[in-house]
Amino acid sequence: MDFKGFDHPGRPAAGGTRSVKVMIAGGFGTGKTTMVRSVSDIKPLTTEETLTQASADVDHLIGVADKTQTTVSLDFGKISLNESLMLYLFGTPGQERFWFLWNGLFKGALGAIVLVDTRRLASSFRAIEEMERLDVPFVIALNVFPDSVNHPIDEIRDALDLSPHTPIVACDARDRASSRDVLVALIHHLKERSDVALETR
Amino acid sequence: MSAPRRPSDPSGLERYYVLTGGRSGPGGSASSLDVATLIVSLTAPVTGTQHEHEEILRRCRDPLSVAELGAHLGLPFNILAVLLADLLEAGRVEARDPIPAHDAGRGPDLALLEEVLSGLQRL
Numbered sequence: 001m002d003f004k005g006f007d008h009p010g011r012p013a014a015g016g017t018r019s020v021k022v023m024i025a026g027g028f029g030t031g032k033t034t035m036v037r038s039v040s041d042i043k044p045l046t047t048e049e050t051l052t053q054a055s056a057d058v059d060h061l062i063g064v065a066d067k068t069q070t071t072v073s074l075d076f077g078k079i080s081l082n083e084s085l086m087l088y089l090f091g092t093p094g095q096e097r098f099w100f101l102w103n104g105l106f107k108g109a110l111g112a113i114v115l116v117d118t119r120r121l122a123s124s125f126r127a128i129e130e131m132e133r134l135d136v137p138f139v140i141a142l143n144v145f146p147d148s149v150n151h152p153i154d155e156i157r158d159a160l161d162l163s164p165h166t167p168i169v170a171c172d173a174r175d176r177a178s179s180r181d182v183l184v185a186l187i188h189h190l191k192e193r194s195d196v197a198l199e200t201r
Numbered sequence: 202m203s204a205p206r207r208p209s210d211p212s213g214l215e216r217y218y219v220l221t222g223g224r225s226g227p228g229g230s231a232s233s234l235d236v237a238t239l240i241v242s243l244t245a246p247v248t249g250t251q252h253e254h255e256e257i258l259r260r261c262r263d264p265l266s267v268a269e270l271g272a273h274l275g276l277p278f279n280i281l282a283v284l285l286a287d288l289l290e291a292g293r294v295e296a297r298d299p300i301p302a303h304d305a306g307r308g309p310d311l312a313l314l315e316e317v318l319s320g321l322q323r324l
Contacts, residue, residue: 021237
């Protein structure tokens, strides 16, 4: 059924614009912010979450100053897919140990791109583990740097301990078309997963 | 002329405390707010209300994500969520959560994925 031009059924009126989100993860310096910048329609922005060690139901900010405080920043961009659908791209903070503090950061995401620098594979191990733990569908994007060595994909799959179903694509995160192609690969992967899910029902 | 001000609190905590009336997290409908949730004003801004509330209503005439609002207003997510909870409770804004790839009980949303794909291919 085609709902174009109409409000989504069951949703209140007022323009009908909706959003989807994709997360961009990967180790420090793998090109997350670069990819957000190259593919976004808007100048990338930064949003922050201030986190304290205080428990979530503590109802007073007063006195928080002497508790440990951490600011986690997300760089993000936006792509207008059509008049009524926005894609938001969020570059995740490099320090994966803070992810769990940002409640529901990955919840509701279509999926994720995990950027990998083949010169420093290990820097993205933690991001991959987190995606698997959170059950977020993802594709691996090998960000090709000028001095990157061309490793066979199988070797990389082995080294990253990836399942045969996880797509691996090469990209240049500085290039809009190349980053767009990684997003396309992610959506194809999600569709394939859907097909599998439907068949095994 | 306003009285001379004390140097501002570098951590911003004092400002946040004043903005939120000391509340550190939203309750009710706003507790599910996501960075990609779109906020849309349902009423025009009224002068005399808290400046930040007015500012949110003014900026969200067209749907704007919580992340964009936070960046424009210079407020961290948890503080903004408290302010949005006030407006949601008063029925002055509407919040639309991002559409997940899998809709509970309805399976994978293939139509959505197709829509995203054709949007990307037009880039």
